[in-house]
Amino acid sequence: MTEQAGFRDARYAHAVVKKIESLNQGRETRIVHVCGTHEDTIVQHGVRSLLPKSIKLVAGPGCPVCVCAAQDVDMAIELARQGHIITTFGDMVRVPSTDSSLAKERTSGADVRIVYGVSEAVEIARENPDKEVVFIGIGFETTAPTIALELIRGPPSNYSVFTSLKVIPPAMDLLVNLEGFGVDGFITPGHVSTIIGSNAFQPFAEKTGVPCVVAGFEPLDVLESVRMILVQIEEGRADSENEYTRVVKPEGNLAAQRVIEQAFRVDDAPWRGLGIIEKSGYSIREEFGEHNARLRFEFPEIESVDILPGCRCHEVILGMIGPVDCALFGKRCTIEDPYGPCMVGREGTCRIRFENLE
Ligand code: SF4
Known part of the structure; x- marks a missing residue:
């Protein structure tokens, strides 16, 4: 067996x-x-x-793209519209925001690339020295170490990170x-x-x-x-x-924790539909400021809308309702054309339910 x-x-x-x-x-x-x-x-x-x-x-709130605030997605979209090369993990590209998504921007000509690791984004920066390459960093403590490590290693000067990393x-x-x-x-x-x-x-x-x-x-x-x-x-x-003793140690991965600590500090952060949660996000430390996309680029005032009319993702994320309680589930909102963020990624509660409909 x-x-x-x-x-x-x-x-x-x-x-x-x-x-x-x-x-x-x-x-x-x-x-x-x-x-x-x-x-x-x-x-x-x-x-x-x-x-x-x-x-x-x-x-509860455990899907990285679901909890990425619309404000952060809108800022990533703004960077794409400014003509920079945007790199990020697959699910992030399809996350609907206030009036667009990175996928829609790509259809309109923006250079948005899916990468399978942060080092790939750094490589793209090396191959394109005349362009600004921005990695959109989403996820939880799990993804933070590799993003931190590339900052510590000293990426090319045209590489920066837009962090929307969360602490659980x-x-x-x-x-x-x-x-x-x-x-x-x-x-x-x-x-x-x-x-x-x-x-x-x-x-x-x-x-x-x-x-x-x-x-x-x-x-x-x-x-x-x-x-x-x-x-x-x-x-x-x-x-x-x-219970997961075959993988998880009581003290965790100390080397990964050191890397996170070196590159990031913990700050208040916005969660989609939940507002600002105290000490719940990783920001890039000042020492790596030149690679911090939030400081490196100018952003206009953006009126972001976390929850679009009719979407109940904020209630789904909090476990207060199930996906089928949303009137848009499977109608206006499908895996092919997600209306809310919980229908996008493989970890989204609405998508998981949709994929397992009997
Ligand atoms: S079905 Fe779609 S619109 Fe409704 S809560 Fe889920 S993701 Fe949001």
């Missing part, structure tokens, strides 16, 4: 579900995750249908303090935790009294993390525990 097959073993899954049932005993329990890949696992493998009805698994724990804080939201436990993100470590959530768990468990991305990982959260609730504890 492969390792992956072991994490999809139906008999073991049923045994874990039995333990979950006996631990929960019909209590209403809301468990929130903040990772698009977890939502993908949950939907693809029907994890919700395996759990007792009293346990709600809720998708402050968004979890927002959820806990949101009136009427209610959360009994967090499944904390596996990818982010490979960088920051499972210990990073311990202060949060202690402060809020909400149990946290880092989970992997197989269905049994998710079920096991639910069981571990219920054990903590049963024992009256709130700790950060690690």
Whole structure:
């Protein structure tokens, strides 16, 4: 049996579900995750249908392109309109903003290129010394190290980064303090935790009294993390525990953390539909100012619209409604022609639901 097959073993899954049932005993329990890949696992493998009805698994803000503020997308579009070469990861290109997207700008002649790694963007800058090359950096703690590393290595002078990088724990804080939201436990993100470590959530768990468990991305990982959260609730504890021990270390990746620390500082940042969240984004440190696209270029006043009329992405991102509760789902808003950001990327809650419609 492969390792992956072991994490999809139906008999073991049923045994874990039995333990979950006996631990929960019909209590209403809301468990929130903040990772698009977890939502993908949950939907693809029907994890919700395996759990007792009293346990709600809720998708929170865990999709990088969904939470990228319209203001940031509009500024990236402005850079494309100024004639610079724009490089970024695939999903970002299709994110709809106030009145356009990078994909639409490309159709109108802008030079927008999808790259599969930050080093590719740096290479494009080397190959085009007469052009300004801007990398649009989105994502969470997971993507920050490679972006930071290229800054530290000393990229060519025509290379700059427009950061819209986010830090996850402050968004979890927002959820806990949101009136009427209610959360009994967090499944904390596996990818982010490979960088920051499972210990990073311990202060949060202690402060809020909400149990946290880092989970992997197989269905049994998710079920096991639910069981571990219920054990903590049963024992009256709130700790950060690690189900994903085969990948995540308690201390995380110290080398990656050092690189992030060297290139970035943590600042308040705008999240799409959620407003400014304190200390929730990475900004480029002054030492690398010449490569900071926010300082390097001029931007006009832009009246950005985070949530377009009728779109309910802000409620989807907060797990307050499901994708099918939006009247535009599958009608005005489809994977081919996304109206809101949650329909764009593989980690978007609306797209995942759309791809798994029965
Ligand atoms: S279906 Fe489309 S418009 Fe509606 S919430 Fe999802 S992404 Fe936004």
